[in-house]
Amino acid sequence: MLFFLARRVGMMLLTALCLTVLVFYLTNLPAKLETLAKTQAGARISDAEVASWLERNGYGAPMPVRYGEWLGVVPGWVHESPDGTLRGRCIARAADPAEAPTYCGLLQGYWGWSTRFNDAVGSVIATRLGATGMLMLWVMIVMVPSALAVGVLAGMREGSRADRTLSTGAIVSTATPEYVSGVVFIAFFASSTVGLSPLLREWGLLDSPVLFQGNARSAMEGITFWNFTLPVVTIALYGMGYIARMTRASMTEVMTQQYIRTARLKGASFRAIVLKHALRNALIAPFTVIMLQFPWLLNGVVIVEVLFSYPGFGWTLVEAAGNNDIELLLACAVVAVVVVLLTQLISDIGYVYLNPRIRIS
Numbered sequence: 001m002l003f004f005l006a007r008r009v010g011m012m013l014l015t016a017l018c019l020t021v022l023v024f025y026l027t028n029l030p031a032k033l034e035t036l037a038k039t040q041a042g043a044r045i046s047d048a049e050v051a052s053w054l055e056r057n058g059y060g061a062p063m064p065v066r067y068g069e070w071l072g073v074v075p076g077w078v079h080e081s082p083d084g085t086l087r088g089r090c091i092a093r094a095a096d097p098a099e100a101p102t103y104c105g106l107l108q109g110y111w112g113w114s115t116r117f118n119d120a121v122g123s124v125i126a127t128r129l130g131a132t133g134m135l136m137l138w139v140m141i142v143m144v145p146s147a148l149a150v151g152v153l154a155g156m157r158e159g160s161r162a163d164r165t166l167s168t169g170a171i172v173s174t175a176t177p178e179y180v181s182g183v184v185f186i187a188f189f190a191s192s193t194v195g196l197s198p199l200l201r202e203w204g205l206l207d208s209p210v211l212f213q214g215n216a217r218s219a220m221e222g223i224t225f226w227n228f229t230l231p232v233v234t235i236a237l238y239g240m241g242y243i244a245r246m247t248r249a250s251m252t253e254v255m256t257q258q259y260i261r262t263a264r265l266k267g268a269s270f271r272a273i274v275l276k277h278a279l280r281n282a283l284i285a286p287f288t289v290i291m292l293q294f295p296w297l298l299n300g301v302v303i304v305e306v307l308f309s310y311p312g313f314g315w316t317l318v319e320a321a322g323n324n325d326i327e328l329l330l331a332c333a334v335v336a337v338v339v340v341l342l343t344q345l346i347s348d349i350g351y352v353y354l355n356p357r358i359r360i361s
Contacts, residue, residue, distance in 0.1 A: 016341060313335070
């Protein structure tokens with residue numbers, strides 16, 4: 001097990017390094033740098049002024065050198081203005097330029113400076129990632145138990161009316177994208193002119209203008225049932241159908257195995273057969289799907305966070321891309337890569353505990 005973990009961690013580090021090189025190259029193309037200079041210094045500046053701005057802000061060095069600076073294995077750039085003022089990647093982190101560190105990159109815990117939010121990238125990522133983490137937590141709490149229950153109930157009795165009904169509902173939820181279900185939920189539950197809210201006010205059952213809030217920005221200050229339900233349900237409904245279908249297919253296959261028939265012939269109750277014999281083996285395939293939901297949630301919540309004005313990781317990614325914030329885009333890419341690789345590692349370890357017959361070679 002230790003050799004397996006060491007090998008997988010080594011592969012993770014190598015994969016992360018290759019992906020960061022690719023992302024750094026794509027985000028630091030000359031056209032991107034020119035756009036960044038014109039965004040920060042003015043859209044009407046000349047080509048000479050663009051080159052001067054890039055030189056003053058550390059973008060004049062060759063790309064491999066700048067990648068080493070960002071990673072923290074090459075000394076940070078330093079630029080001296082005509083009046084003798086020193087500027088540099090590492091100088092900005094120190095109160096006294098003389099005490100500035102030589103290396104200040106990812107390995108030293110410095111992610112760079114966000115031109116969009118005018119703040120340290122590490123601080124921005126920590127805040128936004130925490131917001132998305134809370135959203136992901138509640139989505140998983142709602143989605144996973146519901147999906148497993150639907151899949152198990154449908155797979156226990158293949159071909160029954162309950163199976164057909166639950167399977168149809170799972171297909172419909174998977175086929176409905178978040179930007180459709182989210183808009184429908186907002187119109188039906190969070191509108192003061194149409195949907196359920198005007199009807200409840202007319203009946204005297206609702207004092208506020210709307211039943212649920214269609215804007216989740218207030219959840220950053222305090223999560224409540226009324227401002228967090230719609231984004232959570234919108235994401236959970238889309239992912240729940242896929243997990244339920246995988247669970248149903250796996251449960252159906254397991255229920256036809258020989259050891260299930262043997263348990264039935266021994267007189268075991270149907271509930272005992274499902275809980276003690278079938279469920280554990282049926283969870284192996286859905287476990288992979290569940291673990292894949294974490295990277296999907298981290299990057300797939302972009303639509304929902306923008307739709308409900310929830311400033312999480314996905315919303316920050318859109319802002320960074322729209323404003324050509326190179327340092328923030330790189331940080332978002334690193335976080336996404338790490339989450340994907342960690343979930344894959346956890347999936348491999350989870351296989352062993354769900355099914356000890358799986359050999360680690």
